[in-house]
Amino acid sequence: MKLVEANGQTFIFELSERERELLGAILKFYPLLNADYHRLTKGKANAKKIEESQALLVEAMAEQKAAGKRAVAEFLSEANWPPAGNAFRLTLSAEKMEWFLQVLNDVRVGSWVKLGKPDPQRGTEPEAKIENLPYLGAMELSGWFQSVLLSALES
Amino acid sequence: MVLPKPDQDTKTDPRDELEPGYLVICWDDPVNLMDYVTHVFQMVFQWPREKAEHHMLQVHKNGKSLLTRESFEKAEHYVHQLQGYGLHATMEADK
Numbered sequence: 339m340k341l342v343e344a345n346g347q348t349f350i351f352e353l354s355e356r357e358r359e360l361l362g363a364i365l366k367f368y369p370l371l372n373a374d375y376h377r378l379t380k381g382k383a384n385a386k387k388i389e390e391s392q393a394l395l396v397e398a399m400a401e402q403k404a405a406g407k408r409a410v411a412e413f414l415s416e417a418n419w420p421p422a423g424n425a426f427r428l429t430l431s432a433e434k435m436e437w438f439l440q441v442l443n444d445v446r447v448g449s450w451v452k453l454g455k456p457d458p459q460r461g462t463e464p465e466a467k468i469e470n471l472p473y474l475g476a477m478e479l480s481g482w483f484q485s486v487l488l489s490a491l492e493s
Numbered sequence: 494m495v496l497p498k499p500d501q502d503t504k505t506d507p508r509d510e511l512e513p514g515y516l517v518i519c520w521d522d523p524v525n526l527m528d529y530v531t532h533v534f535q536m537v538f539q540w541p542r543e544k545a546e547h548h549m550l551q552v553h554k555n556g557k558s559l560l561t562r563e564s565f566e567k568a569e570h571y572v573h574q575l576q577g578y579g580l581h582a583t584m585e586a587d588k
Contacts, residue, residue: 443579
């Protein structure tokens with residue numbers, strides 16, 4: 339996947355068939371993070387205001403993910419991927435870039451959670467078992483696609 | 494001539510009278526990409542890249558970074574946004 343054109347508002351990428359397939363495969367994992375994954379505070383939510391806000395947060399996340407799931411299905415439709423020679427073109431607005439980054443990050447963080455939150459720097463590696471393979475792949479690939487998008491935004 | 498005594502304001506920070514203020518904190522995790530975290534700080538707080546990068550490095554090196562101190566509503570708004578991007582962010586009352 340490479341950036342072929344950008345003007346600050348629109349970004350055009352070219353993807354090989356294999357890249358398009360991989361992207362489609364990892365986007366089908368979305369959403370992976372549960373709506374109640376995030377907590378508003380680190381400590382115990384003992385204040386009523388915090389408890390109410392926590393409930394609102396879960397509700398907002400659930401809505402965001404439901405809308406995101408519909409948008410992912412639409413995003414993967416043929417119309418968004420016109421062929422360009424042996425490759426495919428993907429055109430994203432600046433707003434869509436932000437959405438896409440969030441979706442990819444949900445897959446990345448969600449895969450990491452499914453893998454038991456490994457932290458190689460602290461000596462915890464993902465368990466080597468066959469069920470973990472899809473999540474290992476999704477975590478690495480979503481990170482790679484995120485890097486391409488972030489580089490495009492910087493350029 | 495005796496000048497009138499200026500009104501002595503013994504109050505502390507007026508914000509503290511109304512509510513304690515809330516700290517928005519971002520915590521480290523081994524999964525979010527460093528460039529992604531910088532980008533999110535830029536988008537959510539409209540910070541220049543240097544400031545966003547500074548806070549990202551604080552998160553990375555110190556395990557957390559205090560991003561801002563705000564009213565409950567504003568802190569809540571920021572935390573919701575940061576979590577929408579998948580970052581590990583919380584708000585704590587500033588005691």
